Amino acid sequence: MVARSRPRLTPAAGLAAAFRGLAFAGLMLAGVGLLVVLFASVILIALGVGILVVGNGMGPAKRTLLALLILGAGLGIGRFFVPSVLVALRRLANLTRRLAGEWCGVPVAEPYRSAPAAEGTELNYAARLRWLLGDVATWRDLLWVTVNALVGWILAIASMALAVTGVVLFLIPVVSHVVPPAAFPGNTKPTLAVLGLAMVATAVLAAPWLLRGYGLLASSMLAPAGKAELALRVRHLSETRTEALDTGAAEIRRIERDLHDGAQARLVAMGMTLDAAGQIIDSNPDAARALLYEARDASVKALAELRALVRGIHPPVLADRGLAAAIQALALDTPLRIHVASDLNGRPPAPIESAAYFAVTELLANVTKHAEARETWIDIRHTDGMLRIGVTDNGHGGADPARGTGLRGIERRLASFDGVLAISSPPGGPTAVTMEIPCELSLPKTSSS
Amino acid sequence: MRVVIAEDLFLLRDGLTRMLQAHGLEIAAAVDNGADLLAAVTTQAPDVAIVDVRLPPTFTDEGIRAALAARKQSPNLPVLVLSQYVEQLYARELLASGSGGIGYLLKDRVFDSAQFVDAVRRVAAGGTAMDPEVIARLLARNTGNASVSALSPREREVLALMAEGRSNVAIAQRLVITERAVAKHTASIFGKLDLQPSDDDNRRVLAVLAYLEG
Numbered sequence: 008m009v010a011r012s013r014p015r016l017t018p019a020a021g022l023a024a025a026f027r028g029l030a031f032a033g034l035m036l037a038g039v040g041l042l043v044v045l046f047a048s049v050i051l052i053a054l055g056v057g058i059l060v061v062g063n064g065m066g067p068a069k070r071t072l073l074a075l076l077i078l079g080a081g082l083g084i085g086r087f088f089v090p091s092v093l094v095a096l097r098r099l100a101n102l103t104r105r106l107a108g109e110w111c112g113v114p115v116a117e118p119y120r121s122a123p124a125a126e127g128t129e130l131n132y133a134a135r136l137r138w139l140l141g142d143v144a145t146w147r148d149l150l151w152v153t154v155n156a157l158v159g160w161i162l163a164i165a166s167m168a169l170a171v172t173g174v175v176l177f178l179i180p181v182v183s184h185v186v187p188p189a190a191f192p193g194n195t196k197p198t199l200a201v202l203g204l205a206m207v208a209t210a211v212l213a214a215p216w217l218l219r220g221y222g223l224l225a226s227s228m229l230a231p232a233g234k235a236e237l238a239l240r241v242r243h244l245s246e247t248r249t250e251a252l253d254t255g256a257a258e259i260r261r262i263e264r265d266l267h268d269g270a271q272a273r274l275v276a277m278g279m280t281l282d283a284a285g286q287i288i289d290s291n292p293d294a295a296r297a298l299l300y301e302a303r304d305a306s307v308k309a310l311a312e313l314r315a316l317v318r319g320i321h322p323p324v325l326a327d328r329g330l331a332a333a334i335q336a337l338a339l340d341t342p343l344r345i346h347v348a349s350d351l352n353g354r355p356p357a358p359i360e361s362a363a364y365f366a367v368t369e370l371l372a373n374v375t376k377h378a379e380a381r382e383t384w385i386d387i388r389h390t391d392g393m394l395r396i397g398v399t400d401n402g403h404g405g406a407d408p409a410r411g412t413g414l415r416g417i418e419r420r421l422a423s424f425d426g427v428l429a430i431s432s433p434p435g436g437p438t439a440v441t442m443e444i445p446c447e448l449s450l451p452k453t454s455s456s
Numbered sequence: 457m458r459v460v461i462a463e464d465l466f467l468l469r470d471g472l473t474r475m476l477q478a479h480g481l482e483i484a485a486a487v488d489n490g491a492d493l494l495a496a497v498t499t500q501a502p503d504v505a506i507v508d509v510r511l512p513p514t515f516t517d518e519g520i521r522a523a524l525a526a527r528k529q530s531p532n533l534p535v536l537v538l539s540q541y542v543e544q545l546y547a548r549e550l551l552a553s554g555s556g557g558i559g560y561l562l563k564d565r566v567f568d569s570a571q572f573v574d575a576v577r578r579v580a581a582g583g584t585a586m587d588p589e590v591i592a593r594l595l596a597r598n599t600g601n602a603s604v605s606a607l608s609p610r611e612r613e614v615l616a617l618m619a620e621g622r623s624n625v626a627i628a629q630r631l632v633i634t635e636r637a638v639a640k641h642t643a644s645i646f647g648k649l650d651l652q653p654s655d656d657d658n659r660r661v662l663a664v665l666a667y668l669e670g
Contacts, residue, residue, distance in 0.1 A: 303567050310563075324545055327516035336544065336545040342599050
């Protein structure tokens with residue numbers, strides 16, 4: 008999603024904007040369809056109840072039957088279709104949000120509450136309906152669909168309508184002799200042509216602005232409302248805080264265990280070996296020497312283990328030179344052909360640097376294990392207050408975040424920094440993973456030597 | 457042979473000094489930071505400089521930068537860089553800083569003083585001393601390479617030792633085979649990797665390293 012500050016004003020962009028307006032009008036029609044189903048349910052129920060209570064001059068038996076039929080139809084729609092329609096409405100609204108960002112330059116966040124926790128099981132009807140109807144965002148979606156059906160679409164198709172009018176009513180009569188020139192007093196071919204061209208030009212120039220306006224209108228209803236946004240933020244923060252603390256605690260336990268079973272145990276063994284050497288050094292110098300060498304070898308192993316541990320906590324090159332160099336060093340250690348491109352002129356905050364580094368490590372491990380790729384491209388850049396890292400391989404694709412825990416883990420770790428991960432991995436490849444973490448860069452450290 | 461040492465930890469600096477002196481090397485200067493190293497290299501004109509990677513004030517890659525600066529200042533000054541960890545990225549930069557006279561070893565290697573002093577002498581003579589861990593990782597990176605896979609296990613051992621910078625004599629001693637057998641293996645390796653054979657030990661090492669870094 009790239010938020011542009013101003014729409015581009017070129018004929019191509021204008022034409023694209025006009026067509027995109029048409030697409031939005033199409034979405035409006037889909038919304039109206041959903042609205043009809045929802046209202047059908049409500050109206051049928053109301054009608055059924057109305058006939059039952061008031062009656063309309065029919066015989067009592069006939070009246071009851073008709074009322075029950077209508078009521079049944081209304082309830083049936085309500086029972087079997089309304090939740091799906093509400094979910095479809097969300098999908099439609101989300102599509103509009105995404106397109107508002109991509110086409111209109113007005114990114115719109117998703118405002119929904121997440122479904123109540125129900126591990127692995129489907130929600131029952133009542134809980135589902137409560138969740139959907141209890142969310143103020145659902146009602147704002149409905150408001151949007153209604154406003155869109157009444158006036159929004161006019162904004163969306165205005166540019167295309169103007170352009171088409173210009174072409175059909177003014178330009179075609181000028182160039183073709185089939186249709187006689189449009190009749191209004193004093194029209195001549197040149198005036199028609201000028202008028203037609205002016206209309207088309209205005210339409211093309213205005214299209215991006217009209218589309219932007221449409222995006223803003225959509226955003227005013229589809230974006231999270233102030234309070235809802237705060238609530239979402241609070242929930243996101245508490246979730247990610249808990250996860251960050253859990254991950255941190257687990258990490259510390261792992262380090263403790265590694266030290267305990269590794270270097271610490273080796274040092275104890277070394278101490279005992281040295282003690283044994285000391286006791287026999289007079290009686291059996293040769294055996295003592297062998298023990299001393301054994302102790303030396305143990306110290307080498309202990310150092311190697313500590314080295315591996317440190318590499319897992321904070322890789323040396325990351326500490327020395329920052330993210331881009333550390334990823335470069337990682338690339339040198341991986342049996343893949345990896346092309347690293349970076350335009351960072353500064354360093355992200357250390358925790359973000361570290362999270363990004365380990366995310367890339369994990370992704371490269373995935374590529375090596377699963378993708379059967381020959382080459383991988385890593386692209387690191389910082390634009391608009393956002394650190395963006397793209398990892399693309401030419402492997403066979405089909406990576407699914409729902410299946411592996413690796414991608415989920417990365418997503419969770421990035422979430423602590425409000426970072427996101429997007430993955431595109433069609434079967435047959437290529438796989439492209441993009442990570443975005445909002446952060447500022449600190450100025451590059453000046454060399455002190 | 458005159459040596460300059462740059463190491464910020466007193467215990468290690470002292471230990472290195474005593475160990476090298478015990479093997480008959482002369483310590484021209486022992487300093488604890490990069491700036492002093494550059495000064496000592498200029499004034500003392502040593503045969504070799506031994507530099508720790510982490511030095512004050514930043515305790516990051518000061519030592520690498522100081523080593524590169526020293527080699528720029530006194531071209532082809534032999535430099536042996538010591539570190540708690542080895543990184544291919546740094547190995548590459550050091551190798552690119554001139555032709556030969558470069559060493560990059562884990563600090564643990566000082567535990568075997570005979571081998572370590574041998575590496576110091578080799579670097580001082582314009583040779584190369586790459587840590588076995590650097591070479592192991594270079595080889596691991598080349599597992600997908602058909603030419604490297606075509607090597608026999610023995611040839612791979614010879615290749616690894618050669619890449620560390622050892623001469624045929626040293627390789628023969630290490631693997632307990634004759635020098636002629638080593639020569640045969642190296643000829644075969646150069647044939648399989650399609651490299652120009654060379655009698656010059658140092659040029660041979662650099663060719664192998666350049667090949668593996670691909």
